[in-house]
Amino acid sequence: MLGVIGDIHGCVRTLDALLERLFGEYDIHRLVFLGDIVDRGRYSKEVCDLIIDLRKSYEVTLLLGNHEDVMLDYFHSSLRYGPKQFMKLGGDKTISSFTGGRFDRELAQGKDVSLSAYRYFEPYMDFFNSAVICDSVNYDFLKLHFSHAGIGDGSGNGDDESFSPQFRFVWSRNTDKRKTDYFGYTMVHGHTPVVKIDPQINPNKPYINRGKKGEICSINLDTGCVYGYFLSSMIVDDNGDFEFESVKYKDKG
Structure with missing residues (x-):
């Protein structure tokens, strides 16, 4: 199974708690970290040490965050x-x-x-x-594209198409406004905390962004851990079925 983890920002205690849950409840063999593992929190080095240690036993992909x-x-x-x-x-x-x-x-x-x-x-x-800019995985009925910020489709205000895709994959703030998939892929990203998208959205859960026909265009896993909310992950089984796991911020003090 695949585990995809959102923005950590130096919150090592919260990451450790999430990993304990993932490895305790799922047969995880690969991990994808969506970037922004450093800054703002107190334990950036410890987060890096933990991810480096995970690479000894698991397939681990690190995406470049802004x-x-x-x-x-x-x-x-x-x-x-x-x-x-x-x-x-x-x-x-x-x-x-x-x-x-x-x-x-x-x-x-x-x-x-x-x-x-x-x-x-x-x-x-x-x-x-x-750290890589993008990664992807294909299942029979689901294709997932991973990048830190995702990328807008031009439907959101301020989505500057003049920037290169590589830059926008790291910095875009308009992925949650997508109305289409990305060349057949669902974009899985972080970067913009869910709490900042819409005050009506639950800030503690990943945000599933759907198109006009109900299709999933993007999934945002940044649930604002470093701001005292939750650290979230997406677990995908070998058939492409997925669910979410989140743990409350534990790095205070």
Whole structure:
């Protein structure tokens, strides 16, 4: 069976609880992490260590989230986003986790510590660079396409078609407004917390976005764990039948 896990954001205790449930109740042989495993939460390093350890026993795919994209830009000085963007996205929490708080004072003063902190991240760079933009799986009656942000179909306001698909797969905010599938695939993504889509939607459960005829166009697994809601997963059996499992945020304190 396949387990697909939404945005973790350094919430290692919650991730551990979700994995315990998945492995205890399902015959999971493959895991897909939809990106944004770092930032905002306190335990980004511990989350990475846990996923790396899972790779020893399971097939694990890591997708590139916008938070990983900005983090790599920060340490490689690519200047696509600028050093302040990483901090705006909670990168200070990630640096604190990986360095044991050694640069907390400098970060609080707004200093760029990318050169000094890089040595703590260097052993993990192969892991971060292994993240892919997209992945997919085909079943007899269901085709799933995985990416961090999904991609809009032009029906949502502000869906800038001038950006490359690779960029939009990591950053798009319009996937939940899709009215069509993606070349026959249902898009499975995270990135935009369900609570921000529509106040009428249950923020604690994944959101199934349907087209005009009731067909499933996309599935959003970001249930806002780091904001105190839930960490969610999608479990797919070998026939393509799926269900969801979610656990309440457990990383407070």
